[in-house]
Amino acid sequence: MRRTPPSRLRFALIGCGAMGSHALRSAKSDRRLDLVACADRDASRLKRVQKEYGFPAVGHWRDLLEREDVDLFYIATPNRTHREIAVEFLRRGRNVLLEKPMAASVADCAAIMRAWRRRRPFFQLGFECRYSIAYLRLKKLVASGALGEIRHYHLLYSPGIWFQWLEQKNGWKYRARESGGMVAEKISHYLDLFTWFSGSRIREVHTLFPGNVIRHFEVMDNFHLNFRADSGAVGAISFFFSRAPVNRMDGTLHGPSHEDASAGFQLSLIGTKGAAYFDLHKKTISVTDYGYERKKTFAPRRTMFLDFGKQRFDRPGDFNHASHPEILDACARAAAGRPPAVDPEDSYHIMKVCFAAERSARLRRGVRVN
Numbered sequence: 001m002r003r004t005p006p007s008r009l010r011f012a013l014i015g016c017g018a019m020g021s022h023a024l025r026s027a028k029s030d031r032r033l034d035l036v037a038c039a040d041r042d043a044s045r046l047k048r049v050q051k052e053y054g055f056p057a058v059g060h061w062r063d064l065l066e067r068e069d070v071d072l073f074y075i076a077t078p079n080r081t082h083r084e085i086a087v088e089f090l091r092r093g094r095n096v097l098l099e100k101p102m103a104a105s106v107a108d109c110a111a112i113m114r115a116w117r118r119r120r121p122f123f124q125l126g127f128e129c130r131y132s133i134a135y136l137r138l139k140k141l142v143a144s145g146a147l148g149e150i151r152h153y154h155l156l157y158s159p160g161i162w163f164q165w166l167e168q169k170n171g172w173k174y175r176a177r178e179s180g181g182m183v184a185e186k187i188s189h190y191l192d193l194f195t196w197f198s199g200s201r202i203r204e205v206h207t208l209f210p211g212n213v214i215r216h217f218e219v220m221d222n223f224h225l226n227f228r229a230d231s232g233a234v235g236a237i238s239f240f241f242s243r244a245p246v247n248r249m250d251g252t253l254h255g256p257s258h259e260d261a262s263a264g265f266q267l268s269l270i271g272t273k274g275a276a277y278f279d280l281h282k283k284t285i286s287v288t289d290y291g292y293e294r295k296k297t298f299a300p301r302r303t304m305f306l307d308f309g310k311q312r313f314d315r316p317g318d319f320n321h322a323s324h325p326e327i328l329d330a331c332a333r334a335a336a337g338r339p340p341a342v343d344p345e346d347s348y349h350i351m352k353v354c355f356a357a358e359r360s361a362r363l364r365r366g367v368r369v370n
């Protein structure tokens with residue numbers, strides 16, 4: 001039911017770690033947001049949050065379940081904990097923004113979906129790339145019809161900034177049971193982007209995995225993930241950790257830029273009328289038109305070149321990962337009784353694709369996703 005939203009958007013944060021601290025900064029810097037409570041199982045972290053930001057803190061998230069003064073519960077705890085926490089909020093009909101991935105296994109995602117389907121409160125999975133300046137521009141380009149129908153999606157992804165994972169020997173992200181695997185943890189965003197751009201669900205995945213080079217990782221540190229969607233479009237995602245170290249735990253860069261450290265993120269969208277190429281680190285989008293509409297023959301020409309590196313943004317982080325606009329939008333939607341920006345059933349399908357991709361690597365064959 002639609003309601004008149006309150007003058008400020010009231011949310012509660014569960015999990016005040018790396019991702020949660022973005023929400024803390026958002027609430028601190030934006031008067032539209034009212035962070036009414038924070039929960040974390042780490043008492044010393046909560047104390048620090050309270051001291052640094054001044055937001056009210058509670059110890060256990062269960063103490064928030066019945067709070068009437070909260071429009072949205074933002075869950076940003078490790079993946080393994082999502083099932084228990086999300087199920088409790090959703091089955092009570094509470095509004096939830098849940099960090100991606102939905103959970104650390106298909107069974108846990110299914111339990112969350114069962115809880116949601118009982119009362120269907122607001123439920124959005126944190127695919128925050130949908131709010132990013134760069135991907136919104138690509139989405140607009142695809143929606144304009146300039147590329148025609150998307151036939152091929154190609155991503156080369158060699159992250160550098162997570163090189164610190166290598167040094168965090170006790171990190172939960174590289175433990176398979178806790179994170180659900182690298183595809184769910186890191187690649188789910190980019191499988192979601194394909195579906196968002198193309199409007200088509202992925203049906204087949206085939207992951208080629210040669211074994212890890214980083215020995216203490218339980219999750220895949222390098223792979224090629226190929227897929228085919230209902231529309232017939234295909235995709236290929238090549239993933240491996242940076243070819244050179246980017247940052248140390250003390251925050252200093254080994255090289256002056258991601259490029260110097262050989263980190264890479266290049267996305268190509270190949271359509272039936274034209275193609276787009278996005279380079280995240282160079283901050284450029286270039287678009288080619290094949291010429292069939294103009295010349296009635298194959299006469300490729302660059303029709304657009306956007307250099308975001310020359311633009312100033314109020315929030316530079318929103319260029320790629322945009323948690324601030326995501327929280328604002330999700331809070332506004334939940335408070336007004338509007339549907340989520342990401343359909344829960346679509347996000348569940350993406351999660352099934354992620355776990356099928358992990359299975360495919362183990363089975364050494366393609367896997368269908370129903």
Ligand SMILES: NC(=O)c1ccc[n+]([C@@H]2O[C@H](COP(=O)([O-])OP(=O)(O)OC[C@H]3O[C@@H](n4cnc5c(N)ncnc54)[C@H](O)[C@@H]3O)[C@@H](O)[C@H]2O)c1
Binds near residue numbers: 078
């Ligand atoms: N959208 C993105 O691009 C993005 C980026 C990073 C992380 N994430 C996601 O955000 C979530 C959190 O990741 P992170 O990097 O912030 O992890 P983190 O380890 O830095 O922080 C997790 C926090 O949750 C707390 N916590 C753990 N178990 C808890 C429980 N049972 N109850 C309450 N608090 C608990 C921890 O004490 C810690 O403060 C994960 O799901 C991760 O995949 C998303």
